Amino acid sequence: MGWRASGFFGIAGKTAADSNGRMISLQRVSKRLGDVHVLSDINLEVDQGECIVLVGRNGSGKSTLLRVLAGMLLPESGLLRKPRHGRIMYALDGLPRLPFTSREYLWEMGRIRGMRPEILRQRIGELSEQLFLGTALDQNLSQLSKGTLQKVNLIQALLPGPDGLLLLDEPLSGLDVPAQEAIVALLRQWKQEGSQIVTACHEPLLIERLADQVIVLQKGTVLRRWSQKDLQEAGEPAVSIQSVMEGQEPSVVDAIVEQPGIISCHRSLVRQDYGREVWDWKVSRSSADRIIGMILTVGGSIVSVQPDKSRLNMEDLLEGRHPGESVISVNKEAAEPLSSTSSEGGDLP
Incomplete structure (x- = not known):
């Protein structure tokens, strides 16, 4: 069975998204990498202002699913719908230590996205302050600690501002507590402004405060789905x-x-x-x-x-x-x- 991606190449995705408020929909999506079936019959819907958290052990397919959502990988089969002009922002699990300072890297990433210089300069300053980047803004990426590099990674994904689909792979990994609290507060604000968030994450802090749905992946299949009500039954922290x-x-x-x-x-x-x-x-x-x-x-x-x-x-x-x-x-x-x-x-x- 072939696959279809409505939205990037046609009107159908935009019509579906406009009619039911859905940003993105996956229906029975499967993906192979070499001889390995890394995703099998994945169904997923992300509504406006919703956060879906993917959990699973290493090799369960979380990162592959995020890459499919980002358009970096094409599924072997199934149906993928996205809005025709939907904006996608993505932070990989780990930023390469490229030969730039943090500021240079963020500036280039913003310009690639077509951001106007005055807006880009303001966004870099605001996000650097919110995530406590400090003097690391003018340090080379190769000199940064894992946690500081992760802050830069998150800032580049957040540069365009809330509006669209935000994909995050282990966003709290390596961050200190103040930075974790800051990013969770910022993501909550994005949700309130209608952004769709899909993230692979294992920190209870983010799950408890942001998740509308938790999807448990195991060997490329959906093992269980937990709703916000299920999470609330677990009790407050x-x-x-x-x-x-x-x-x-x-x-x-x-x-x-x-x-x-x-x-x-x-x-x-x-x-x-x-x-x-x-x-x-x-x-x-x-x-x-x-x-x-x-x-x-x-x-x-x-x-x-x-x-x-x-x-x-x-x-x-x-x-x-x-x-x-x-x-x-x-x-x-x-x-x-x-x-x-x-x-x-x-x-x-």
């Missing part, structure tokens, strides 16, 4: 809080324990001579500020806060099982207090 309580009445602590958003809590250590109790809390991210405020209001103090501990079980996700934790225990019973002679007792504040 958790925040771990450790607090010290100054001998409050049990009823005061109980009032906090029973608050919505508490996943689990227990007393980990007690200094009986000072009447201090150390409590370990796990709460949903959306309730963290409220719970911290309640602890402080009743006279407690905060020892530490560890945010964004993911509750997605990526191993389960890769195997096609539900992305939520296999077992989420909610234990709101306080542990037995330790003796004041405990060796850890002297380390408390």
Whole structure:
């Protein structure tokens, strides 16, 4: 069976896209590389303002699928529809260390896309600041670390601005936490402005905050599809809080324990001579500020806060099982207090 690509070569793709708001559609697309069948009967639809995340182990076909969507590879069979004038932006998994500075490379990539010099100059400056590129903008690509090179890679894909199909292959790989947060926030803005995003990614941060659908690939076939509702059932990312309580009445602590958003809590250590109790809390991210405020209001103090501990079980996700934790225990019973002679007792504040 031959393949057809409506949109690049005809009106049919544009008509389909305009009639149902669909940016791109793959129907039973298959692809061989040599003697290997790397994609088999792939069905995919991306609506405006939608983010689809591809997950799978090495060799599952994620990068090949992105290249087919980008038009870099032609499928052996199946139907591929795209808007006639749809813009495609693509960041490969790894940018070659070309003989340019970051600025020179970004400038050339923008000019290849036909961007006007004044707009291109502004976009390079804005994106470099948003992704904390700093002085690396004028350093040679060959001198950059993996994470900084990835920032340049992402900036070149984002230069045209939101409008079209954005394809990203492991976009958070090698990035530090501030840069990860920045790129996720930027992609969320692009979604709100109607961009279509398809990305291969294994970081729970991006899946939890952006994914409308997760497609699990295994040996070139779709193993499972998870909707946004499925992901929400896995629960919000958790925040771990450790607090010290100054001998409050049990009823005061109980009032906090029973608050919505508490996943689990227990007393980990007690200094009986000072009447201090150390409590370990796990709460949903959306309730963290409220719970911290309640602890402080009743006279407690905060020892530490560890945010964004993911509750997605990526191993389960890769195997096609539900992305939520296999077992989420909610234990709101306080542990037995330790003796004041405990060796850890002297380390408390």
